[in-house]
Amino acid sequence: MNFFAQELIQKSDVSDIFDQVLQGKTVGLNDCVRLLKSNNTYALGIIGNILREKLFGKIATYVNNIILNYTNVCITYCKFCAFYRAPGDSEGYTLSVDDVVKRVVTARDQFGISQVLMQGGHNPELKLDYYEQAFRTIKDKCPDVAIHGLSASEIDTISKVERSSTREVLSRLKESGLDSLPGAGAEILDDDVKSRISPLKIKSQEWLNIMRQAHELGIKSSATMMYGTGEDYEQRARHLIKIAELQEKTHGFMSFIPWSLEPNNTKMQEDGMIKYPSGGLELLRMIAISRIVFSGLIDHLQSSWLTNGIGMAQLALTYGADDFGGTLIGEEVVSATGARSTELSADKIIAAIKQIGFDAHERNNFYETIRVH
Numbered sequence: 001m002n003f004f005a006q007e008l009i010q011k012s013d014v015s016d017i018f019d020q021v022l023q024g025k026t027v028g029l030n031d032c033v034r035l036l037k038s039n040n041t042y043a044l045g046i047i048g049n050i051l052r053e054k055l056f057g058k059i060a061t062y063v064n065n066i067i068l069n070y071t072n073v074c075i076t077y078c079k080f081c082a083f084y085r086a087p088g089d090s091e092g093y094t095l096s097v098d099d100v101v102k103r104v105v106t107a108r109d110q111f112g113i114s115q116v117l118m119q120g121g122h123n124p125e126l127k128l129d130y131y132e133q134a135f136r137t138i139k140d141k142c143p144d145v146a147i148h149g150l151s152a153s154e155i156d157t158i159s160k161v162e163r164s165s166t167r168e169v170l171s172r173l174k175e176s177g178l179d180s181l182p183g184a185g186a187e188i189l190d191d192d193v194k195s196r197i198s199p200l201k202i203k204s205q206e207w208l209n210i211m212r213q214a215h216e217l218g219i220k221s222s223a224t225m226m227y228g229t230g231e232d233y234e235q236r237a238r239h240l241i242k243i244a245e246l247q248e249k250t251h252g253f254m255s256f257i258p259w260s261l262e263p264n265n266t267k268m269q270e271d272g273m274i275k276y277p278s279g280g281l282e283l284l285r286m287i288a289i290s291r292i293v294f295s296g297l298i299d300h301l302q303s304s305w306l307t308n309g310i311g312m313a314q315l316a317l318t319y320g321a322d323d324f325g326g327t328l329i330g331e332e333v334v335s336a337t338g339a340r341s342t343e344l345s346a347d348k349i350i351a352a353i354k355q356i357g358f359d360a361h362e363r364n365n366f367y368e369t370i371r372v373h
């Protein structure tokens with residue numbers, strides 16, 4: 001570290017937290033709030049980058065994947081969502097099992113994908129059998145493609161449709177071929193925030209319980225945070241600490257992905273609850289703080305190009321992120337906000353990683369390198 005970086009860190013208002021983390025200690029709630037309130041973004045980034053470099057050197061990974069948004073029919077009406085359509089809406093769609101499988105097979109043949117990220121609305125017409133058939137057939141035709149599918153709130157919906165427990169649903173889905181769960185549906189794990197932005201969705205403890213059950217059944221998962229919903233720093237800090245505490249018990253989170261709310265075309269924007277997305281500086285701060293708070297707990301942090309663009313994702317790699325995320329062919333949820341183009345070719349990701357002097361590794365669903373570029 002050069003002289004100027006050292007000065008910046010030593011004079012920072014959170015230098016005592018930096019010292020603790022660099023010595024391997026974990027961050028508590030109060031210190032997490034202090035990090036979020038600190039305006040010394042450069043110092044946060046330097047520490048985030050040091051912690052990343054210790055684990056990964058100059059390696060940045062990405063996964064060759066598709067997102068398969070199998071239905072947009074949803075009865076949960078989240079105010080931040082531009083994607084859903086109510087049952088009976090003429091723009092509603094639900095893919096048949098055959099269509100789901102065809103898309104995966106085509107993407108495997110055309111792009112060599114190693115993961116399908118499967119997420120959709122809370123559609124009460126879809127029974128467990130639909131997912132079991134889809135997963136079994138995908139595994140039969142594409143055993144080399146991992147199924148990273150269904151958020152905790154989708155699992156909850158399926159359990160209600162089936163009148164079964166979430167544990168039973170998870171167990172049956174695992175038997176059918178589910179490899180891991182995405183972290184979506186967490187938003188901010190604070191029930192005041194949830195009541196304001198997604199009153200019909202599962203509450204914080206339910207999200208955490210479903211994740212815990214998945215981990216206990218041997219299903220790994222990601223964790224996410226959708227910030228910029230009007231939450232305060234204490235609420236954001238509680239979100240991070242709840243995830244850190246669960247990880248201490250289960251070690252089931254493979255990665256953490258902080259992304260910002262895209263308000264365009266949403267009820268939150270229509271009602272004047274929020275006007276603009278949080279922007280690039282906030283992304284860098286969240287990446288660095290996540291790396292610091294999850295130091296020793298969650299190794300992988302995604303750079304969130306989907307809502308912040310390639311340039312910001314490159315910067316995020318220098319603030320603590322180690323993974324570029326996926327190619328996300330076929331994404332429709334963020335596209336519905338009109339935010340930006342929502343797919344990237346593997347070549348563009350590799351070029352973006354190399355432009356900043358990092359080594360590009362293609363990874364699989366479990367963050368293992370499968371190709372070095």
Ligand code: SF4
Nearest residue numbers: 074076077078081121
């Ligand atoms: S975020 Fe998911 S659960 Fe909420 S309305 Fe959109 S599709 Fe439905």
